[in-house]
Amino acid sequence: MSETQGSALQWLPHVLTVAGSDSGAGAGIQADIKACAAAGVYCSSVITAVTAQNTVGVQGVYSIAEEFVTEQLRSVLSDMKVDVIKTGMLPSPGVITVLCQIIKEFQVGTVVVDPVMVSTSGDILSGPSTLTGFLEQLLPLADIVTPNLKEASALLGGISLETVGDMRSAAKSIHDLGARNVLVKGGDLRGSSDAIDIFFDGEQFHELSGPRIITRNTHGTGCTLASYIAAELAKGTPMLLAVQAAKSFVESALLFSKDLVIGSGPQGPFDHLYRMKKHQNDINGPNSRFSADSLLLYAVTDSRMNRKWSRSMAEAVKASIEGGATIVQLREKEAETGKFIDIAVKCVAICRSYGVPLLINDRVDVALACDADGVHVGQSDMPVLFARKILGAGKIIGVSCKTPAQAEKAWADGADYIGCGGVFPTTTKKNNPTIGLDGLKAVCLSSKLPVVAIGGIGAENAQSVMELSAPNLKGVAVVSALFDQESVVAETDRLKSLLMDMVMTDR
Numbered sequence: 001m002s003e004t005q006g007s008a009l010q011w012l013p014h015v016l017t018v019a020g021s022d023s024g025a026g027a028g029i030q031a032d033i034k035a036c037a038a039a040g041v042y043c044s045s046v047i048t049a050v051t052a053q054n055t056v057g058v059q060g061v062y063s064i065a066e067e068f069v070t071e072q073l074r075s076v077l078s079d080m081k082v083d084v085i086k087t088g089m090l091p092s093p094g095v096i097t098v099l100c101q102i103i104k105e106f107q108v109g110t111v112v113v114d115p116v117m118v119s120t121s122g123d124i125l126s127g128p129s130t131l132t133g134f135l136e137q138l139l140p141l142a143d144i145v146t147p148n149l150k151e152a153s154a155l156l157g158g159i160s161l162e163t164v165g166d167m168r169s170a171a172k173s174i175h176d177l178g179a180r181n182v183l184v185k186g187g188d189l190r191g192s193s194d195a196i197d198i199f200f201d202g203e204q205f206h207e208l209s210g211p212r213i214i215t216r217n218t219h220g221t222g223c224t225l226a227s228y229i230a231a232e233l234a235k236g237t238p239m240l241l242a243v244q245a246a247k248s249f250v251e252s253a254l255l256f257s258k259d260l261v262i263g264s265g266p267q268g269p270f271d272h273l274y275r276m277k278k279h280q281n282d283i284n285g286p287n288s289r290f291s292a293d294s295l296l297l298y299a300v301t302d303s304r305m306n307r308k309w310s311r312s313m314a315e316a317v318k319a320s321i322e323g324g325a326t327i328v329q330l331r332e333k334e335a336e337t338g339k340f341i342d343i344a345v346k347c348v349a350i351c352r353s354y355g356v357p358l359l360i361n362d363r364v365d366v367a368l369a370c371d372a373d374g375v376h377v378g379q380s381d382m383p384v385l386f387a388r389k390i391l392g393a394g395k396i397i398g399v400s401c402k403t404p405a406q407a408e409k410a411w412a413d414g415a416d417y418i419g420c421g422g423v424f425p426t427t428t429k430k431n432n433p434t435i436g437l438d439g440l441k442a443v444c445l446s447s448k449l450p451v452v453a454i455g456g457i458g459a460e461n462a463q464s465v466m467e468l469s470a471p472n473l474k475g476v477a478v479v480s481a482l483f484d485q486e487s488v489v490a491e492t493d494r495l496k497s498l499l500m501d502m503v504m505t506d507r
């Protein structure tokens with residue numbers, strides 16, 4: 001898509017969730033709406049049951065009559081263009097039957113089935129009488145089904161699932177029941193330090209692993225994951241990438257919310273809109289213009305690579321964020337000023353919608369024009385003192401440093417962070433001297449500012465960088481390992497998972 005195209009009418013991807021209400025708002029319809037909102041997707045809702053529920057458990061369930069579920073479905077589908085239906089709690093066989101009839105009648109394009117049967121607190125939400133409906137009617141309509149271990153076992157007649165091998169066999173068997181894609185979630189698998197999920201598309205298995213975040217606030221993760229997948233599919237994201245983006249979203253939301261206290265029971269909700277809060281804290285907080293934690297995975301764009309892979313800057317930026325980039329820099333060395341501002345305005349809007357800060361490389365004027373969150377300057381670009389004078393106190397300023405003396409000056413002049421490299425040789429930036437891990441360590445030890453490492457860094461060597469274990473080394477800045485790749489989302493997601501593992505084991 002061209003960077004300058006615009007249209008008068010706005011289209012918003014649309015997910016319809018057909019699920020139960022959770023009065024505590026951690027799971028169910030409430031989680032689905034928040035997950036879609038976080039993904040930038042409209043979410044309408046058909047309520048199948050109302051539960052009295054909190055962080056302790058489920059105190060009561062009131063099922064909505066089939067006729068009224070039908071009425072709600074018809075109200076939405078006869079009026080609105082729904083891209084994806086996502087199902088959650090379906091309390092009776094009759095509700096499953098009417099839902100399947102209506103999916104066929106309205107020819108809904110994509111169906112995501114979260115086979116909710118038992119709540120995370122162990123309460124039954126959909127009894128054994130619904131099993132036949134799932135197996136015979138709903139699964140054959142499903143583009144993806146997302147059972148956890150207990151649900152996969154229930155769908156397969158109660159078999160035991162104890163290993164990753166068992167999960168693979170279960171994914172295949174559920175695929176044989178008619179679902180086109182299957183994600184068996186291994187969060188409850190005993191004896192594994194990572195959360196391993198198995199994705200099967202009918203031909204290939206993918207083992208998707210992510211760090212297990214230690215927190216009580218996991219209520220609603222299943223609903224959220226399925227809804228985020230539905231939201232990504234509604235935007236046109238291919239299935240595997242949608243699953244990866246959803247996993248990455250849930251991981252980040254759990255990490256951000258791990259110390260949140262809502263309710264006194266054993267399972268709390270988490271904050272779906274953490275990106276907005278994070279952005280506000282980072283940029284508008286009373287004492288700090290940015291959180292150094294956002295340097296964890298710093299995506300630096302490259303227009304030559306975008307051309308090579310036929311993607312616009314906006315597409316590249318969006319993909320890196322969906323893969324889990326925590327801060328983005330537009331590094332544009334070729335475009336004329338007007339064109340650069342045009343691109344930057346679009347990218348600022350994208351980054352802001354995700355709560356991810358966007359900085360401009362070199363060009364303080366462009367940063368000001370597009371209201372970016374800040375700039376990154378080098379030793380031969382505009383000096384930090386002047387950049388600060390122009391941009392004011394509220395913007396982020398990063399500066400490249402190769403030596404402790406430069407790091408000291410960066411701090412004295414009012415920079416917010418240091419970009420330190422080239423750690424390893426790179427072909428992305430010509431004639432760039434390499435300082436190695438020793439040079440990086442020397443800068444980190446002397447710097448009073450947070451540091452992000454740059455130069456030749458990717459999934460294969462990120463650990464050797466982070467292992468320096470300097471408390472102010474906050475992450476890696478990466479160009480080619482994210483953008484000179486066929487799938488920016490997948491590569492960003494891969495590197496992000498590795499970095500999160502490193503950060504988690506450090507704690």
Ligand SMILES: Cc1ncc(COP(=O)(O)OP(=O)(O)O)c(N)n1
Binds near residue numbers: 381399
């Ligand atoms: C995070 C980060 N660190 C270092 C650089 C390099 O900046 P600079 O030295 O100004 O070189 P150019 O990027 O302008 O070629 C960076 N861009 N980002």
Ligand SMILES: Cc1nc(C(=O)O)sc1CCOP(=O)(O)O
Binds near residue numbers: 419421429477
């Ligand atoms: C933009 C830039 N600055 C560097 C520095 O050393 O300051 S190295 C670099 C390029 C990094 O690209 P890649 O991740 O593809 O190696």
Ligand SMILES: [Mg+2]
Binds near residue numbers: 361362377381
């Ligand atoms: Mg520069």
